Amino acid sequence: MEIMVEIKNLRKAFGPIVAVDGVSFTVGKREVLGFLGPNGAGKSTTMKMITGFLTPTSGTVHICGHNIEDQPIEAKMRLGYLPEGAPAYQDMTPASFLTFIGEMRGYRGATLKRTVSETVEKVNLQSVLNQSIETLSKGFKRRVGLAQAILHDPDILILDEPTDGLDPNQKHEVRTLIRAMAQEKAIILSTHILEEVHALCSRAMIIAKGKVVFDGTPAELEGKSPAHNTVLGTIAGVDPLVLHHHLMTVKGVKKIEELGRDGDLVKFRIYPDDGQWILPDIGHCVREQGWEVRELYPDRGKLDEVFRLLTTPKQTIS
Amino acid sequence: MGRIGVIFQRELAGYFATPIAAVFIVIFLLLSGAFTFYLGNYFARGQADLVPFFDFHPWLYLVLIPALAMRLWAEERRSGTIELLLTLPVTMWEAVAGKFLAAWCFTGIALALTFPMWLTVNLLGDPDNGVILASYLGSLLMAGGFLAIGSCISALTKNQVIAFVVSVVISLGFILSGFPLVLELFSGWAPQFLLNAISSFSFLTHFQSISKGVLDLRDILFFLSLIAFWLFATATVIDMKKAES
Ligand SMILES: Nc1ncnc2c1ncn2[C@@H]1O[C@H](COP(=O)(O)OP(=O)(O)OP(=O)(O)O)[C@@H](O)[C@H]1O
Ligand SMILES: [Mg+2]
Numbered sequence: 001m002e003i004m005v006e007i008k009n010l011r012k013a014f015g016p017i018v019a020v021d022g023v024s025f026t027v028g029k030r031e032v033l034g035f036l037g038p039n040g041a042g043k044s045t046t047m048k049m050i051t052g053f054l055t056p057t058s059g060t061v062h063i064c065g066h067n068i069e070d071q072p073i074e075a076k077m078r079l080g081y082l083p084e085g086a087p088a089y090q091d092m093t094p095a096s097f098l099t100f101i102g103e104m105r106g107y108r109g110a111t112l113k114r115t116v117s118e119t120v121e122k123v124n125l126q127s128v129l130n131q132s133i134e135t136l137s138k139g140f141k142r143r144v145g146l147a148q149a150i151l152h153d154p155d156i157l158i159l160d161e162p163t164d165g166l167d168p169n170q171k172h173e174v175r176t177l178i179r180a181m182a183q184e185k186a187i188i189l190s191t192h193i194l195e196e197v198h199a200l201c202s203r204a205m206i207i208a209k210g211k212v213v214f215d216g217t218p219a220e221l222e223g224k225s226p227a228h229n230t231v232l233g234t235i236a237g238v239d240p241l242v243l244h245h246h247l248m249t250v251k252g253v254k255k256i257e258e259l260g261r262d263g264d265l266v267k268f269r270i271y272p273d274d275g276q277w278i279l280p281d282i283g284h285c286v287r288e289q290g291w292e293v294r295e296l297y298p299d300r301g302k303l304d305e306v307f308r309l310l311t312t313p314k315q316t317i318s
Numbered sequence: 319m320g321r322i323g324v325i326f327q328r329e330l331a332g333y334f335a336t337p338i339a340a341v342f343i344v345i346f347l348l349l350s351g352a353f354t355f356y357l358g359n360y361f362a363r364g365q366a367d368l369v370p371f372f373d374f375h376p377w378l379y380l381v382l383i384p385a386l387a388m389r390l391w392a393e394e395r396r397s398g399t400i401e402l403l404l405t406l407p408v409t410m411w412e413a414v415a416g417k418f419l420a421a422w423c424f425t426g427i428a429l430a431l432t433f434p435m436w437l438t439v440n441l442l443g444d445p446d447n448g449v450i451l452a453s454y455l456g457s458l459l460m461a462g463g464f465l466a467i468g469s470c471i472s473a474l475t476k477n478q479v480i481a482f483v484v485s486v487v488i489s490l491g492f493i494l495s496g497f498p499l500v501l502e503l504f505s506g507w508a509p510q511f512l513l514n515a516i517s518s519f520s521f522l523t524h525f526q527s528i529s530k531g532v533l534d535l536r537d538i539l540f541f542l543s544l545i546a547f548w549l550f551a552t553a554t555v556i557d558m559k560k561a562e563s
Binding site for chain 2: 055073076103
């Protein structure tokens with residue numbers, strides 16, 4: 001895999017506050033890395049250092065082999081960046097703003113015009129092209145920011161909360177756009193929407209207090225959930241003790257937790273050993289016993305839960 | 319057109335896209351006219367020159383230029399566009415120069431719009447147009463000096479009111495340092511070379527010597543190097559303070 005972004009031991013201190021504390025990773029072509037982490041974790045600060053806006057206290061950033069501090073221009077030419085909150089010159093129109101960005105990126109004349117109009121089409125800005133940016137809705141402002149970032153078809157895209165504050169339709173559109181671009185780029189995005197990691201990212205990274213506490217695929221992240229691959233069931237007319245007794249004999253079952261009773265209904269959750277897949281065996285057992293099953297389904301576990309576990313001080317899982 | 323040119327164009331267009339241009343130019347023209355005619359006794363002097371007009375320029379600039387300069391960087395910081403600008407493939411120097419030159423060019427436009435003053439004096443009499451041209455040049459250079467100071471102060475804070483007030487005070491220092499009144503404060507005890515140094519930093523002295531029509535290279539160099547110094551300071555300050563949002 002072609003390495004596009006290489007970050008080593010990145011650290012940033014604002015006086016006594018250590019915002020980023022020894023972060024290292026690489027991102028390759030066709031990878032979409034999702035940054036997760038609580039507010040103030042250091043996601044934006046990391047991105048600001050990757051894009052050359054902030055100088056790291058220590059550590060290095062290489063963009064396509066160019067050190068961002070020694071060869072900032074070469075590195076920045078390869079980067080597209082949507083800063084947090086999508087800042088833009090408010091008194092400009094999307095048309096004049098994107099033309100300005102295009103010129104700064106070295107486009108002139110007919111190429112400039114074509115590039116701007118192609119970008120405008122990609123992010124659907126046609127309807128507001130000549131309206132001043134300050135009068136645009138949040139969604140359109142975000143799109144202008146996105147347009148500005150992708151205008152020069154960069155090899156690397158850094159997007160700080162690209163879907164923040166968008167309605168579900170716009171979120172969907174932006175995600176589709178990002179997914180389409182992922183084929184030929186390396187993308188780093190940050191988000192507070194955990195499902196987005198599933199929808200978009202090939203890799204997830206959780207940062208807490210400036211440190212990387214998780215780096216893996218979204219599936220691996222899910223696997224960290226204590227509820228991952230557990231089985232939830234509701235069965236009628238069976239003594240819970242009998243139920244417990246039989247289910248515990250199923251291969252791979254570690255623990256059964258009763259969740260509640262409602263008349264003769266018993267609700268329970270079955271935990272597997274080592275997150276293994278036990279649903280078929282449970283189903284088999286239930287059928288053998290001839291129990292009246294109301295519900296029986298697997299739980300993938302909630303990312304929220306994993307997120308909380310990984311980012312709150314008491315870490316109970318490793 | 320290089321990247322400085324692109325930034326220059328955007329900035330200059332920005333002045334005219336907002337009411338800033340109109341307000342600034344109108345006030346500049348009104349005040350320079352009022353000063354010249356009422357305070358400067360333009361007609362009563364019975365002389366065909368623009369001395370009273372140019373005499374008031376330092377005081378006019380003292381208030382108007384910081385008002386123009388205060389938003390240069392403070393606004394970029396406040397709105398977060400500084401992050402956008404500085405992550406484009408552009409050097410700090412290009413960004414600082416592009417923005418400064420646009421503001422300077424804008425004051426140049428305002429200054430050029432005072433041409434009716436020059437027309438009037440040519441209609442009424444037979445002035446030395448060489449002196450007038452030199453005065454215009456001196457005025458432009460002085461405006462650049464004030465702007466460069468304002469640019470640096472504007473980079474120090476995102477609060478435009480603070481930027482304005484501090485710029486005015488510093489600019490005032492650069493005007494007053496040539497005044498006998500100020501120099502007398504030092505004259506009793508400070509060594510002569512210090513006195514000379516202080517008075518040599520006066521915008522007033524250099525401007526007045528240029529507007530006498532003597533284009534001394536030293537006066538021009540004074541303003542140009544002062545501009546270079548403050549722009550360098552601007553770049554340094556931005557680099558130091560850009561982290562603070
Ligand atoms: N300019 C600054 N001066 C001082 N502290 C700062 C500065 N910028 C960021 N910080 C601090 O650094 C830490 C990390 O901030 P950062 O903006 O990177 O967090 P984040 O992960 O992007 O959070 P969010 O999810 O809220 O966007 C925070 O504690 C923040 O207060
Ligand atoms: Mg952030």
